[in-house]
Amino acid sequence: xxxxxxxxxxxxxxxxxxxxxxxxxxxxxxxxxxxxxxxxxxxxxxxxxxxxxxxxxxxxxxxxxxxxxxxxxxxxxxxxxxxxxxxxxxxxxxxxxxxxxxxxxxxxxxxxxxxxxxxxxxxxx
Numbered sequence: 001x002x003x004x005x006x007x008x009x010x011x012x013x014x015x016x017x018x019x020x021x022x023x024x025x026x027x028x029x030x031x032x033x034x035x036x037x038x039x040x041x042x043x044x045x046x047x048x049x050x051x052x053x054x055x056x057x058x059x060x061x062x063x064x065x066x067x068x069x070x071x072x073x074x075x076x077x078x079x080x081x082x083x084x085x086x087x088x089x090x091x092x093x094x095x096x097x098x099x100x101x102x103x104x105x106x107x108x109x110x111x112x113x114x115x116x117x118x119x120x121x122x123x124x125x
Contacts, residue, residue, distance in 0.1 A: 001048050005066040008037040027090035038066065040090065059102040064092060
C-alpha cells in the first residue's frame with residue numbers, strides 16, 4: 001500500500017483547518033525519522049482504507065513516499081470525528097532496526113465445512 005506524504009510548513013491551528021477543508025488528513029511521521037508534521041491526501045487514504053480488511057489496519061505496512069525517499073511505516077494512531085467517523089489525524093511510525101510488536105487478528109477460513117460445525121457445535125476462539 002503506497003501513500004504520498006507532503007510536508008506541513010505551517011504549524012498553526014488555522015493551517016490544520018485549511019488542510020481538513022481541502023479534504024486532506026494531517027499526520028505525523030516518527031521513529032527512524034525525526035518527528036515530521038505532514039499531510040496525506042484524504043481521497044487516497046480513504047481508497048486504501050477501504051481495501052484493508054476489518055481489524056487489519058494496525059498491522060498493515062504502508063510504503064510512504066516523503067521528501068524524495070520511500071519508507072516502510074505502520075499506522076500507530078488514528079483519530080476519528082465522533083459523529084461522522086471521518087479520519088481527523090494519523091500517526092505513522094517508521095520502525096528502526098528493532099522488532100515491532102503488533103496485534104495480528106486470527107481469521108478462520110472454511111469454518112462451515114468443519115464436521116463439528118455441521119453437527120451443531122460452535123467454534124471457540
